[in-house]
Amino acid sequence: MKNKYKNIAIILVIILAMTLLPGCGKEKKDDSVLDNLPSITQTTKAEVETTTVQTTIEETTTEPIPEVSDDITGFYTMISMTLEGETFTTKDFEEIGMNYYIRAFEDHTMEIYTGAMFEATWEDGVITFEDEDGEFHNDYEMKDDLLTIYDFDEDEGEIIMVYERGEEPENFEELISGQVNGQAFIGEDGSQMVGTYTINAEWIPFEESIVVDDIFDAFLAVSGDSYYVLVDEGVYEYQLENDSFVLKEEMVPTDSGYEQICVDKEGTLYVSGFMRDFVAFKDNTQTFAFKDLDKIAMHPSGEWGISWFYGADVEKVTIGDGTIEKEEMTFSELSSVGSIDINENHMFVSGYSSENDQVAICVYDLENNLELILGDKEWSEDDSLGSITSVIETANGFMALDGNMRDLFFWKTDGTFIGTLYAEDLMGTHYPWLSTAVLMPDDSILVGMTLERDDESADEFIVYRITGF
16 A cells, blocks of 8 residues: 555545645755745835935835744644645645644654654654655744644655644544545445346445555454454454444454465454464454464364465364364365465365366366356456455355455356456446455345545455345
8 A cells, every 4th residue: 555644744635636645754844835924024115215315214114023933832733835836725624624633742753644654753853754665754833833844855856844832623533534545435326237146245344444554365254243454464353233333342452464264164253364363263262373374264163274375385284172183185176375265165265277278267176176156257258267366155146345346246156257357347446455345144245345545545455245146
């Protein structure tokens, strides 16, 4: 995901037609850019009468010198931003429904609200903030109640932001509720035909929306009333209350390196990732941890699974009482493995086919005997595949998510291709990465995906319920 929080000058791209501004650095200030800023002195002279004998200055007036302060504590609202010589004002911000604020505290910390809230420190004319890419700085100066911040972008040039100090509104939390990380996704229900099937899509919101950095590895697993979500390498338990997902517990912290989750029919949750411990939880208590395994798809029995990673050896893992056995496993029809799903009767393995070098889904029985090959077609064919992320089997056939194509593909039980549905047509989601699908006991399918918000402020994980297949 693009890093959108390296700079203080974040403007809504879609409305102001600008790019988000990357990292910042110090640059020479140009005090002439904003004419309305008070200067240190302003002197007005009356008409000067000159004779050959003398020159008389009739009147000189000097306005008060603005106070230059080192203390910037207080609450601020942005009143102007100058970028590439063009100045945007409070009126412009109000027209797009956005305001920009700063809270500066006595301990020299500050909170900056610019479509996302991030923290910084201030000291001796420099604002400092950092992220995973390093430390960044902006110059500032304070005159009376005007705080001027100077930013610099290699493409856009110097950026000047002027904030005015004032009273913090009583409804401040309400003002920012819709703009921290921007405007959350609001979904709509949809319906489309594929073949003879009417496919319906129902958006299920999260009580608190899920903003993600990693758009590719976002997964769902469901056991009873527990809905497990893996995002940004962490795992969280949700429950469905009043038609919304409500967070119950953090199972594994964010940035723990995990990439895959699944459950067995006994309710055990399995969490795995490349070069991470393979761990299991039952009733939210960890039951084991094994090393030297990769991403793992488990059979619903919980007795065995398959460990794989791109370019690594594929292994069947059998779990015993505190032990795990590994044996090499091959899928000769594929030259590489991209995803694996396992249900009660089949293994679904996607990757590039050995014969045609096209993306294919191989359907195997549990003894590793090939039953069907789905896809494996040239790019121009209707059932040409891109990057398969999940495969589901229902009584009517097979459904696959293609993250790269943003499509849902459908086949009959004998492998006959039915057709595709574009995610945007079915769900109204603009260019989502379709990442995960779970077959529910009522034969509906939960489909999880990540997408960029309309205001381009953040990426978000969302879920739809699919019925009709």
